[in-house]
Amino acid sequence: MNRKLTLALAVLMIASLLGACAPAPAPAVVVQTVEVEKQVVQTVEVEKKVIETVEVVKEVAVTPMPEGAKPTGTLRVALSGDPNSLYIPATADKNSDIAASQLYDPLVFQDDDGNIVPALAERWEVSADGTEYTFYLREGVVFHNGEPFNADDVIATWEYGKGEGSAWPDRYAVATSVEKVNDFTVKVTTDGPKPLLLVTMHDFWSIIPNEYMAEVGVDGFQQAPVGTGPFQFVEWAKGDHITYKANPNYWREGQPKIETLIFRPIPESAIRVAALQTDEIDLAQRLSAEEAQSLLGVEGIQVVKYPVARIFYITFNNLTSGVGEPTENAKVRQAMNYAVDVDAIIDALFNGFGKRAAGYVASGERGYGIVEPFPYDPEKAKALLAEAGFADGFEMEMACPAGAYGSFEEVCQAVTGYLGEVGIKVTLNIMESAQYWDLQAKKELPPLFGDSWADESGEAYNRLAGALGGNEAPYSAWTDPEIDRLLKAISTEVDAEKRTKLYEELQVYMFDNPPFIYLYEPMTFEAVRDRVQDYKPRPSEIYYLNSTWVAVSE
Amino acid sequence: MQKHFLAKLGQSVVLLLGVMTLVFFMLRITGDPASLMLSREASPEQVAAFREAMGFNRPVIVQFADFAARAITGDFGNSLHYRSPALQLVLERLPATLQLAAVGLLIAVLVGIPLGILGGFKPGSIADSSARLVALIGQSVPNFWLALILILVFAVNLRWFPAFGRDELKSVVLPAFVLSLPVMGQIVRLTRATVLEVSSEDYIRTALSKGLESRTIYVKHVLRNVAAPLVSVIAVQFGYMLGGSIYIETIFAWPGMGQLLQLAIGWRDFPLVQAIAVFTSVVVLALNLVTDVAYAAIDPRIRYGN
Numbered sequence: 001m002n003r004k005l006t007l008a009l010a011v012l013m014i015a016s017l018l019g020a021c022a023p024a025p026a027p028a029v030v031v032q033t034v035e036v037e038k039q040v041v042q043t044v045e046v047e048k049k050v051i052e053t054v055e056v057v058k059e060v061a062v063t064p065m066p067e068g069a070k071p072t073g074t075l076r077v078a079l080s081g082d083p084n085s086l087y088i089p090a091t092a093d094k095n096s097d098i099a100a101s102q103l104y105d106p107l108v109f110q111d112d113d114g115n116i117v118p119a120l121a122e123r124w125e126v127s128a129d130g131t132e133y134t135f136y137l138r139e140g141v142v143f144h145n146g147e148p149f150n151a152d153d154v155i156a157t158w159e160y161g162k163g164e165g166s167a168w169p170d171r172y173a174v175a176t177s178v179e180k181v182n183d184f185t186v187k188v189t190t191d192g193p194k195p196l197l198l199v200t201m202h203d204f205w206s207i208i209p210n211e212y213m214a215e216v217g218v219d220g221f222q223q224a225p226v227g228t229g230p231f232q233f234v235e236w237a238k239g240d241h242i243t244y245k246a247n248p249n250y251w252r253e254g255q256p257k258i259e260t261l262i263f264r265p266i267p268e269s270a271i272r273v274a275a276l277q278t279d280e281i282d283l284a285q286r287l288s289a290e291e292a293q294s295l296l297g298v299e300g301i302q303v304v305k306y307p308v309a310r311i312f313y314i315t316f317n318n319l320t321s322g323v324g325e326p327t328e329n330a331k332v333r334q335a336m337n338y339a340v341d342v343d344a345i346i347d348a349l350f351n352g353f354g355k356r357a358a359g360y361v362a363s364g365e366r367g368y369g370i371v372e373p374f375p376y377d378p379e380k381a382k383a384l385l386a387e388a389g390f391a392d393g394f395e396m397e398m399a400c401p402a403g404a405y406g407s408f409e410e411v412c413q414a415v416t417g418y419l420g421e422v423g424i425k426v427t428l429n430i431m432e433s434a435q436y437w438d439l440q441a442k443k444e445l446p447p448l449f450g451d452s453w454a455d456e457s458g459e460a461y462n463r464l465a466g467a468l469g470g471n472e473a474p475y476s477a478w479t480d481p482e483i484d485r486l487l488k489a490i491s492t493e494v495d496a497e498k499r500t501k502l503y504e505e506l507q508v509y510m511f512d513n514p515p516f517i518y519l520y521e522p523m524t525f526e527a528v529r530d531r532v533q534d535y536k537p538r539p540s541e542i543y544y545l546n547s548t549w550v551a552v553s554e
Numbered sequence: 555m556q557k558h559f560l561a562k563l564g565q566s567v568v569l570l571l572g573v574m575t576l577v578f579f580m581l582r583i584t585g586d587p588a589s590l591m592l593s594r595e596a597s598p599e600q601v602a603a604f605r606e607a608m609g610f611n612r613p614v615i616v617q618f619a620d621f622a623a624r625a626i627t628g629d630f631g632n633s634l635h636y637r638s639p640a641l642q643l644v645l646e647r648l649p650a651t652l653q654l655a656a657v658g659l660l661i662a663v664l665v666g667i668p669l670g671i672l673g674g675f676k677p678g679s680i681a682d683s684s685a686r687l688v689a690l691i692g693q694s695v696p697n698f699w700l701a702l703i704l705i706l707v708f709a710v711n712l713r714w715f716p717a718f719g720r721d722e723l724k725s726v727v728l729p730a731f732v733l734s735l736p737v738m739g740q741i742v743r744l745t746r747a748t749v750l751e752v753s754s755e756d757y758i759r760t761a762l763s764k765g766l767e768s769r770t771i772y773v774k775h776v777l778r779n780v781a782a783p784l785v786s787v788i789a790v791q792f793g794y795m796l797g798g799s800i801y802i803e804t805i806f807a808w809p810g811m812g813q814l815l816q817l818a819i820g821w822r823d824f825p826l827v828q829a830i831a832v833f834t835s836v837v838v839l840a841l842n843l844v845t846d847v848a849y850a851a852i853d854p855r856i857r858y859g860n
Binding site for chain 2: 081082084085090092164165167169170219222223237238239240241264265266267268270271274275277278280432434435437438440441472474
């Protein structure tokens with residue numbers, strides 16, 4: 001963020017300075033004050049307490065929402081940035097996802113417990129070979145513009161989703177065809193079993209009205225998006241607010257419960273905290289541990305924390321820059337895992353809020369728990385290095401992105417320090433994040449680099465395939481035939497139990513042959529006003545507000 | 555005079571081209587937007603298709619010629635992030651930025667000039683000390699720090715003003731005040747220095763010794779001399795405020811151009827950054843031209859073109 005600001009300032013300074021210097025009116029002496037950014041390193045000792053106890057949103061004495069009542073009240077949600085689009089195939093980040101998701105419905109919905117339940121499809125059948133899905137659609141559903149929902153809309157959603165202007169075409173192209181059987185039956189075909197198809201449909205196949213889309217086009221649609229969802233679009237003043245109102249014809253009985261829903265982009269987390277305190281917003285996400293701590297005990301505000309389905313790691317490279325390096329030896333890679341005291345890092349940099357990663361599958365994801373995290377054991381690390389023939393250590397380069405994740409620069413510095421203690425001299429290069437991802441995609445980063453990977457599907461498959469897919473995957477730096485074999489098996493195994501077994505087998509393999517230094521799963525902090533009820537955040541950091549309501553105090 | 559004006563206009567055009575060139579090529583050095591605009595799991599084919607669609611696979615010099623030719627007609631292309639016309643996005647944000655800069659400038663002028671005059675007339679007095687203190691604080695306190703403190707005190711604790719946004723009229727007060735401070739400091743210093751300098755000129759002494767009323771001297775002779783340098787500083791500072799409010803707009807979530815630029819750079823949204831930079835330069839250059847003319851009108855000693 002700060003670097004972006006500096007860069008932004010630099011561009012404008014050049015623009016305005018250049019502008020200012022030529023036809024400068026005669027003798028004026030202009031003193032320009034240029035602000036230089038200073039890195040302030042602060043050691044904050046915060047007493048660790050209480051947050052643990054407030055995880056469960058407490059019951060507040062307010063008039064309960066009467067059953068069957070009309071939607072009432074306004075919910076004001078702060079986002080950490082302005083969404084780029086409210087059209088799902090064009091969304092670029094979580095803020096866009098969160099805001100857009102309230103407008104649409106998918107055919108199938110993934111509930112809070114990860115189960116796939118009916119939404120716009122009332123039921124579905126899967127063929128014996130797992131490649132044909134027949135969806136029976138809900139009748140009588142209408143879009144916000146009055147257009148009735150039917151099979152043509154499902155086809156249009158798929159066509160537009162994999163078409164031009166989509167940032168996620170592969171999420172739609174996972175189906176090779178979508179055919180209309182009759183007005184309320186569609187057949188979705190895939191080439192081979194796709195166990196993640198339904199989850200992907202939940203995440204991405206948000207149904208759009210085909211006639212409206214044909215009329216206004218993708219650009220027009222983005223100006224005034226239309227879905228069947230619990231809320232309908234009212235207006236979007238970019239950078240200021242997005243306003244929705246309750247969909248009066250929503251097909252889920254008694255939902256939504258809020259009359260007006262407003263999203264406010266507030267980029268600075270300190271200001272999200274201030275705005276919550278001044279009661280200008282009701283819900284703020286992405287707060288730091290210190291900010292959450294400062295809100296504890298504040299009248300009318302509750303702090304919520306939950307683990308995020310994201311894993312931080314330092315990756316090894318055996319595709320480009322890491323070829324021929326000591327890290328090709330599995331013992332060296334194990335040693336480096338033993339060498340880093342991740343718990344101490346979590347304590348020092350995140351006030352203890354976070355969890356040491358046990359491999360590359362996050363807590364709660366399928367197959368988690370079969371392996372324990374590497375313990376901190378520098379002696380064992382040294383012994384392993386000696387066994388591998390590197391008793392005197394070696395030198396290596398490492399890169400990390402700046403400003404991309406909370407305190408990640410410091411994490412990388414700490415990792416560098418720990419590796420130094422077992423004799424591995426790491427030169428750390430912290431880069432501007434946009435440039436960093438550019439190099440990552442080109443596979444031009446040093447043989448060690450740090451990053452994180454989220455996943456919202458409830459399984460680690462996309463994360464694993466993305467980071468370990470070898471040359472086929474743009475952000476991967478690692479390849480291993482055994483991992484390839486297991487991933488391929490997972491990608492086509494429809495049986496849940498067998499999938500779990502495969503994930504377990506993969507994790508055991510990845511413990512002995514680690515492609516990463518496994519770091520941690522982060523914790524995220526949010527705060528809400530007391531009046532917000534039935535708000536359920538998810539580890540994917542996406543939330544659905546159809547059953548959330550706002551208590552009107554007398 | 556006309557000749558002079560035309561020459562200045564010519565210089566402005568050359569400068570504008572310079573700005574466009576610099577911004578365009580500097581942006582290209584920062585890397586490729588494809589890695590930010592596409593999902594992590596995008597295939598190499600998708601990356602290639604994106605670059606093709608955006609025209610990033612053409613030689614840079616061709617891209618530049620295309621950009622320059624379109625920019626002259628006001629077409630900066632579509633923002634990569636928002637996928638809508640870049641110039642339109644900039645113009646949507648203009649009222650908020652103008653409002654912030656105008657109110658900020660007004661505060662700076664209304665406080666700065668009187669303080670500077672008081673300080674200049676009575677050097678060493680309490681008025682002078684406070685003027686110098688304001689100048690010092692205004693030019694040295696970091697604005698992002700001040701912004702946070704003001705929000706804590708006046709929004710969170712006293713509840714006099716909202717903490718963020720542009721919802722009501724009084725929303726502008728805190729950000730405009732923070733924006734005004736450095737300019738205020740500069741105006742105080744300049745006014746004070748000019749008043750001091752002019753007061754010791756021979757013609758003032760002459761006027762005094764002739765027995766003219768001191769009020770007449772100050773108003774007719776001193777203040778008139780203060781006006782000219784102030785006009786140019788104010789014009790330059792207004793241009794600077796239009797562009798320089800990135801920190802303040804971001805902190806206060808003020809939906810203006812600075813916030814948009816911060817976002818555009820983060821997303822490597824080339825068309826949007828270019829639109830903002832060129833637009834800002836045009837405004838600054840225009841302000842300078844106007845100042846130039848105004849200058850001649852205020853100060854009869856300045857006669858261009860002789």
